[in-house]
Amino acid sequence: MTTYLNFIDGQFVKGSAQPFANHFPTTGEVIGEVSAAGRAEVDAAVGAARAALKGPWGRMPVAERVALLRKLADGINARFDEFLAAEIRDTGKPRAIASHIDIPRGAANFNVFADQILTASTETFEMATPDGGGALNYALRSPRGVIGVVCPWNLPLLLMTWKVAPALACGNTVVVKPSEETPATATLLGEVMNAVGIPPGVYNVVHGLGPDAAGEFLTSHPGVDGITFTGETRTGEAIMRAAARGVRPVSLELGGKNAGIVFDDADLDAALEGIGRACFANTGQVCLGTERVYVQRGIFDRFAEGLAEKARGYRFGDPFDPATTMGTVISAEHRDKVLSYYTKARDAGATILAGGGVPEMQGYENGYWVEPTVWTGLPEDSAVVREEIFGPCTHLTPFDSEDEVTALANDTPYGLATSIWTTNLGRAHRTAKAVDVGISWINSWFLRDLRTAFGGSKASGIGREGGVHSLEFYTELRNVCVKL
Numbered sequence: 001m002t003t004y005l006n007f008i009d010g011q012f013v014k015g016s017a018q019p020f021a022n023h024f025p026t027t028g029e030v031i032g033e034v035s036a037a038g039r040a041e042v043d044a045a046v047g048a049a050r051a052a053l054k055g056p057w058g059r060m061p062v063a064e065r066v067a068l069l070r071k072l073a074d075g076i077n078a079r080f081d082e083f084l085a086a087e088i089r090d091t092g093k094p095r096a097i098a099s100h101i102d103i104p105r106g107a108a109n110f111n112v113f114a115d116q117i118l119t120a121s122t123e124t125f126e127m128a129t130p131d132g133g134g135a136l137n138y139a140l141r142s143p144r145g146v147i148g149v150v151c152p153w154n155l156p157l158l159l160m161t162w163k164v165a166p167a168l169a170c171g172n173t174v175v176v177k178p179s180e181e182t183p184a185t186a187t188l189l190g191e192v193m194n195a196v197g198i199p200p201g202v203y204n205v206v207h208g209l210g211p212d213a214a215g216e217f218l219t220s221h222p223g224v225d226g227i228t229f230t231g232e233t234r235t236g237e238a239i240m241r242a243a244a245r246g247v248r249p250v251s252l253e254l255g256g257k258n259a260g261i262v263f264d265d266a267d268l269d270a271a272l273e274g275i276g277r278a279c280f281a282n283t284g285q286v287c288l289g290t291e292r293v294y295v296q297r298g299i300f301d302r303f304a305e306g307l308a309e310k311a312r313g314y315r316f317g318d319p320f321d322p323a324t325t326m327g328t329v330i331s332a333e334h335r336d337k338v339l340s341y342y343t344k345a346r347d348a349g350a351t352i353l354a355g356g357g358v359p360e361m362q363g364y365e366n367g368y369w370v371e372p373t374v375w376t377g378l379p380e381d382s383a384v385v386r387e388e389i390f391g392p393c394t395h396l397t398p399f400d401s402e403d404e405v406t407a408l409a410n411d412t413p414y415g416l417a418t419s420i421w422t423t424n425l426g427r428a429h430r431t432a433k434a435v436d437v438g439i440s441w442i443n444s445w446f447l448r449d450l451r452t453a454f455g456g457s458k459a460s461g462i463g464r465e466g467g468v469h470s471l472e473f474y475t476e477l478r479n480v481c482v483k484l
């Protein structure tokens, strides 16, 4: 049994709130206990972060900060197997995913923002003045201050360092509230912070639940200067309300109901491979995944059968076994939520092309399994087609024309991502522009260049992260006007 402690001012400390159990999703067993932070520990963490801003971290030259960020990336990679095992135990995700995506990206984020901050420039404007002279405007960037970082459970280390790395690169200090489901890698990162010499108080971790617990204590804390959050849209609304007090800025990466679009001229095998991953990877728990796929009528039946075959082709099992390709979902509660949509689909008369239930898992009967599932035949206004399920499931709808499919794709409150498959160049670009999302992939999915803008429109979020865009949130821009 592991006990996950809070990490405050460089020390691992017990929390004063009610501790809670940490489960291994593959078996349902309790494998650890999370020591939850109360208001006192959140106060201490925010206070430590404030003190660190005023201490050596706040005065450190960029080159030194950058060297420390690179050491953090190296430090994670040096303990790769420990991070990998911790992430797998928390999430039940297959080693094949965690070793290729979560941990390498978790480390790489520090290098990416080390590069970014070294090359970031600011604007200058020269102007004429009425007295015939001139003036020079130049911009300075300063750290925003103490950043509250509230994280989800689906890609725990990756999504946390995607925020912590740019925050530290810009000279801020952070208090992280990991998801209550996945406390391990954020805690382990505390050890790496100490080992590489990040000053105490720069990176703090407080564990606990959201409402009326560590999450809310952090987001409503007046000592926090900005809040960055990834998670559900409803939680984003609550966090925005908390941030309104004191007029603190928020960066929000929220939910989605992303459309996949497959035209009849697409490379069918490639589309099936890409959309298959978009529907089922990480047991469907990727915010960018496609839970609605629109397929042009001429290829509908062939595509539907091909996707159903992909859904049936996964191998469930021990996530530590390299041959396992499908893990559980995160929790019993989330399994029940996903299965409630499986029931709704059946009750609404969906045609179930694959899955639709729970696999038989001898030896893992108490794990949180659900079958990859493909439906068709539901109306666009059904709950299954409109609401984010966040499971390994998708609904297929046929379409006839380009205009029709963009209207269908846009008929949602969300606007995170889309994945478009076609060999017609003009159609590809037109559709990418017409679908109202932050991220359009053409003939690909989840292909990430970390310098690009990442984020959602409409109810999928506010702001963009990635490359220079992260600087907008993690720094305050000051214009200096000099009369010459």
Ligand SMILES: NC(=O)c1ccc[n+]([C@@H]2O[C@H](COP(=O)([O-])OP(=O)(O)OC[C@H]3O[C@@H](n4cnc5c(N)ncnc54)[C@H](O)[C@@H]3O)[C@@H](O)[C@H]2O)c1
Pocket (backbone or CB within 6 Å): 150, 151, 152, 153, 154, 159, 177, 178, 179, 180, 208, 209, 210, 211, 212, 214, 215, 216, 219, 230, 231, 232, 233, 235, 236, 238, 239, 252, 253, 254, 255, 256, 286, 287, 388, 390, 416, 456, 460, 461
């Ligand atoms: N847009 C993106 O980049 C992106 C990426 C990953 C996941 N997501 C979304 O995240 C969701 C899945 O993650 P989740 O279930 O962990 O999300 P969630 O909103 O339930 O929880 C996220 C975090 O917020 C905390 N929290 C909950 N209520 C809070 C409150 N009132 N105040 C402060 N903190 C609070 C939780 O404890 C957790 O740490 C899905 O909707 C998915 O689409 C979005």
Ligand SMILES: O=C/C=C/C=C(\O)C(=O)O
Pocket (backbone or CB within 6 Å): 154, 155, 159, 162, 285, 286, 287, 288, 448, 454
């Ligand atoms: O589940 C959401 C996945 C988000 C991915 C990223 O934020 C990223 O790749 O930077």
